[in-house]
Amino acid sequence: MLPAATEKVTTSQPRQKYIAVLWGVVLAILSTLLGLRLYAGNTIDTSLMALFPHQQQNPVIQRAEQNLAARYSQRLLILVGSTDDSLARRHAIALGQTLQNLARVDQVSWQLGDFAESPASSAFFSRYRFHLLNASTAQEITQENTGLIRDRALQALFNPIGGGYSSALLTRDPFAIAQQNLAGKSHIPGLTFDGQMVKLANHQKTYYLVFVTIKGDPYDLDVQHQIIGAVDQAKASTTNAPVEWLTAGLIVHAAQGARQAQREMSTIGAGSLLGIALLILLTFRRMAALWLTLLPIVSGCLVATAVSMLVFQKVHLITFAFGATIIGVSIDYALHYLCARSSQACAAETLKRLLPSLLLGMMTSILAYSAQAITPFPGLKQMALFSATGLLAAGLTVICWFPLLTGGQHWQSSPPAFILIARLRPKWRLARITPVTTAWLVLGCFALGGSLFFLRGQDDIRLLQTSPKALIEQDIKVQQVLRQSGTRSFLLVKADTIEQLLQREETLSRQLFILRQQNLIHAYDALSLYVPSAQKQKENVQLIHQLYAQELDQFYSQAGLPDQLTNEAFSYLKAAESQMLTVDEWLNSPVSAHNRHLWLGQLDDHTYSLITLTNADAPATQTVLKQMASKYAWATFVNRVDTLSALLGNYRKHMTLWVLIAVAVATVIMVLRYRSAVWRIITPSLMGSCVALLLINSIAGGINLFHMMALLLVLGVGLDMGIFLHDASHRKETWAAVTLSALTSLLAFGLLALSTTPVLHHFGLAVLLGLSITWLITPLMRYEAGMKPPQKEFMK
């Protein structure tokens, strides 16, 4: 028997080499393509929105969210506070000066001049002075209180401090309407200008504001390093002083996330890598084993990245993170091969023996992962392609290259560690099926299955937040203090024409004004506050006509100015009358720089805008706003926390369904091969997953998407364990391979349970629990020697 086998192997040597070279060429081609693609740039996607399905995500809401996010992402607000005014002031000045000189800073506003009207905006407001008539002056006219307006203008003309009222105004704008319009606009209650600085006095502390506009991507490490570095340095200089620093802006969170990731990479990441390396070195006692186990992972990641980028153009960061961990599972193939090789005389024979299990394991895993491709979620689709191609490539690396790489005789030596691992094997087993054991099994399955109905979903969007609570609270505090609109909820307005849109906004605006008076919201911001509807603009001009008719003659005569000025003033009014302000003009003017996000533009034959709200998160306010919007078919109240949480929940449900489908498909495939013995293979991973779910439900308070993604990994590794153990009749080397695979997976992913990033923590926790339980249950499925039933040969 043996010589024959050896002969057969020798004849297959050239073919093996041919295959190995072929695979090398494929890898080389893909690497080149990947290199070219990476060189072209713009390959990584970080937007959270890119992960959500386009057809489910309303494009209008999507645009609104993009607008808000873009605005939030370029701003950094810093408040320097202290009970000692001069101390806070000094540090704010120092920070402002430092930031001003940074290349990655577009603009720093911290002095009075930075906030003053530019000549361009003064000209804009002067041109549209009558159309933009402010509400309080309009009220004075409608309430026949025009005498007050006249007196005010006369005072401005005669008082030495009525400066700003130049003679040019006498006929162009005798009642200084343009100045009235600007009065009180865009000021924040409590915000004062204290000797060139912007100051915010609260009961206990004084805060100074430094407002930064960032040049570049807040996720760019260089941008973060420069700006956040400067802020941190400023903070560090006051560690012993009573100075409070409050920051708000995406860059703060992005920098925190990057720092956290770096810290965890160097602790958890390094720890798990070191652990895996030690484990393999101690087991196999040769460096080559380490390189061999890493080889399939590296080539898997390479192929997966290349293919994904060629198919999707841009690959999401999260795809990388999770995809790479799933490909990490392919370390199993290498481990199984090396363990099997240790008891085989020749490398080709090892592969021949292992091939059926390897192919079946690969097939079930690839099927399980690619099932995600059918879901409507772009993120899961990418992940499916990434992990399926990665696993395939890793498997092929083992099949094509390992026999040649492990040709040497020294590979055939059972490491002493195997005996130790064999001793670790729990003694229990479920060898024979009796009516009693069957009854227990069925009962157990029912109990387990039944208890799954008690699982709860936990889809809070905070799962995706990586920043510590304190940082988020700071953000909210700064936004509240400065009355910046929050990005959590907003109103969408839809119309057929721009004019209709503005009129509809004005309808809502009147109601929001009342809500603000009732203190239900702090403030709101809407396009129509900057560009009134044409109807409103005409009304305003009409009011000015009324004012002129009633007061102009008297104004000139009291001032001792000639009557003829009345005619001149009226002709200026007539000339200005036709110059209506349009949304286009506003958008093209520098005055709209901070508020362009309110305009959403044309989409599907309609025109849209959004109204932002400040401090509208209270449940009572939310109810009122929802009711308000529900009165009009053209208004929508959007709560981003709700929508995103709902989306996460959808993801979770889809994922659960696909996990079930993947299990069903894998079971069907295995029934073809193992017939009635299939339960011995699938029971450990199924039970492991179920028990893990129940435990997580009680530990974490519910199941989320990331637990389900982890279960896919648990099932992949667990089914592989079952297949290999069963095929090898639970031999010592196979048990060693299974144990090593479980341990490496635990080191690689289970350690993530220690992460402070919620997503990684949940993923790691599920892997940790699922895999350990599966590994513990597996020995239960052993047959007694000689009891193994015949099975259908696979792939022969």
Added chain:
Amino acid sequence: MRLLSERFTAIYSLILMVLFTPLFATEPPKLPTLTESDQLIGNFIQKKKLATFPIELVSKGHFKLNLHEGVHWVTESPIASELKLNATALQSYSNERQVLSMDARTQPLVAMVAEIFTAALSGDWSALEAFFHTKTSVTPQGWHVEMTPRDKAAARIANAIHFDGEQFVKQITLYEPSGDQTRILFESIQLEPYRAPSRH
């Protein structure tokens, strides 16, 4: 209102500064300290020459200044108007009816006005010198001070401000960017004991 406040800040600081300026040579003057028990009173004539019309607007009135209520500037003709300015508010009245009120706590620039105002009162020159370059000269009649803006912000308030005086200031001339010229002539300035307003 922003521009308005900026201007009145600067002008008022100047008025106050000069009102308290005794005869001095080329050095910026040391201001006498106004005590809590004193107040300054006087009359003024303001002549505003308009750039766009060949007209001069003339107004007359009186003023009062003390540390308790701030400045009280009363125009008597051709219109009747009163202006009150202190660290907490700016208020103006016409025929005893309030036409304008700005709270220093909510109107950023009023607070700034008040701050510079106080600086001028206490003889803190640096507040004004942050805005203007100062050139002082001695004339046969007394002294002459010319101020030019340091930066763009100050240039929006005035192209130049001139002061003339003997023992007290006699005249302030403001050259506005619009081309208007405002000249304020002071008469019978004197210090008298402060009297608290009677409360009804």
